[in-house]
Amino acid sequence: MKTTTIVAASAGTIVTGLLAYAIYFDYKRHSDAEFRRNLKRDNRRLARAVREESAAQGARQIAEIKEAVADAKAEGFPTDPDDKERFFMGQISKGEQLAAEGSSNFEAALAFYKALKVYPQPKDLIAIYDTTVPKDVLEILAEMVGQDTTLQLGSFTGGSTAGSSSGGADQHGVE
Incomplete structure (x- = not known):
């Protein structure tokens, strides 16, 4: 027999088997x-497992964000205007690249x-x-801004500082 005949017969058998199972x-x-x-019970179990894993992952990400914000604060930030400008440009460049x-x-959100x-x-x-920033990165950045109580978003533009640490990011479409 030819190879093509064997392959066609095998493929036909497999398709027939799958159709019969369906x-x-x-x-x-x-x-x-x-x-x-x-089937319903299995679907409910799977949905519950997915919800629990999602909640656990969210909690892990919040913990990582808190730790990253604390580490960034501990490292400190430049105070000299020239150093601030160089630091700013370096972090923006790093964030855009990531x-x-x-x-x-x-890491991109941390740089931003x-x-x-x-x-x-x-x-x-x-x-x-x-x-300019992708939505996924922006969401992480919003969490970081929300974790930083020292970041004064409203005081620089004449707005109120009350509730501005997380509310300022939310009013720009970050949920």
Whole structure:
């Protein structure tokens, strides 16, 4: 026999087997109440496991964000205007590069956060971030800003400082 005939026969057998299983599964699903209950129970278990994993991952990310913000504060930020400008440009460049790669959204957000800390008008920079930074990075950055109680978003533009540490980021579309 030719190779093409063997391959075609094998493929036909596999397709026929899959089709037969699909028909059997559909028949069982329609006719067997216990089978339907088991399917529903399995789906509920899977959904619960996904929710729990998502909640655990969210809690881990919040802890990582708190630690990163604390570490950034502990490292300190430049005070000299020239050093601030160099630091700002370096962090913006690093953040843009990491965000463009898409490999490390957390590190990109941390770089943008550090740049935000030395920028004279953080609220204006957040408005710029809102239009230029990818949404995933922006969400992490909003959490970082929310964790930093020392970041004064409202005082630089004449706005109120009450509730501005997390509210300022939320009013720019970050949820």
